[in-house]
Amino acid sequence: MANQVASGLALTLFGVGLSAFVGKPFESVSLPHYGPLEIPYLSQIPVVGTILFKQHALVYVSWALFAGVSWFLYKSRAGLVLRSIGESPESAHAIGYPVIRIRYLATLFGGAMAGLAGAHLSEFYAPMWAEGMVAGRGWIALALVVFATWRPARVMVGAYLFGGVTIAQFFAQGSGVAVTSQLLSALPYLATIVVLVFISRNVNTIRLNSPVSLGRAYRPD
Structure with missing residues (x-):
């Protein structure tokens, strides 16, 4: 397997160029704007209601993901396997776990989360797409x-x-x-x-x- 730091930098540069190429037709095009999603009753609580319960949909999704990832890593068997691979892939492989496959799945999940963050930027933070907007x-x-x-x-x-x-x-x-x-x-x-x-x-x-x-x-x- 290639050096992970070098591979990560190469993929980053490739992704920046690919997004600029694919997104060129959409540059500076206004996208539909989605307002905050208010949770009935809870959003009317003074101060706290506006801060916590009057947010965009992906904010609530991020809270659910935080709870889910925390439970997965520390409360589930699969999370224990994932952490053991991070500590000692040789030991995990010795007892029969597919280390390479699990590493790829974890990387894909991380990439999907980065994609959600990018979607938030272009759909909620600034309802448009522009090259280099991730900054x-x-x-x-x-x-x-x-x-x-x-x-x-x-x-x-x-x-x-x-x-x-x-x-x-x-x-x-x-x-x-x-x-x-x-x-x-x-x-x-x-x-x-x-x-x-x-x-x-x-x-x-x-x-x-x-x-x-x-x-x-x-x-x-």
């Missing part, structure tokens, strides 16, 4: 996994933290804060760098929480 957010998601030390609950908290920083720039611009728009746009990425620098001070924390076989190609005998 590096995928790299923030990758950094978020490290920030969360591979724990679903921490991933969700970190996602809302980075999302809050992203939204803060729009509030700052609307409030007339005397800061250049370029600096405000860079805030999420600056926050990512600061968090990664803070975490990397303790290398042992990352090593203890990350899968032992992370980024290591597996070649069955």
Whole structure:
């Protein structure tokens, strides 16, 4: 199997070019706008109702996915198998589990989740498609996994933290804060760098929480 870092970078560059080619006819074309989905009664709760129960449909889907992934990883037999493959694929292979197939399925699931995030950008965040509209957010998601030390609950908290920083720039611009728009746009990425620098001070924390076989190609005998 090829080096996973090199393969990931190659697929990223390929995906960027492919999306630009396929999406060219749809560039700057307005898409149907879907408003927030209000949950009856709950959305009328002061403050909390607007924040939690008056969101776009994919926000509710993300909550369900968080609960489902957490249950799958820590409460199901299949999740235990997946985590064991991340720790020691040799041991999992020795007791009969198809390591390569399971790794591919996990990668496909991750790709599908990235696709949902892209759909949210073009359907809800900005109801249009434009080349490069992701603007590096995928790299923030990758950094978020490290920030969360591979724990679903921490991933969700970190996602809302980075999302809050992203939204803060729009509030700052609307409030007339005397800061250049370029600096405000860079805030999420600056926050990512600061968090990664803070975490990397303790290398042992990352090593203890990350899968032992992370980024290591597996070649069955």
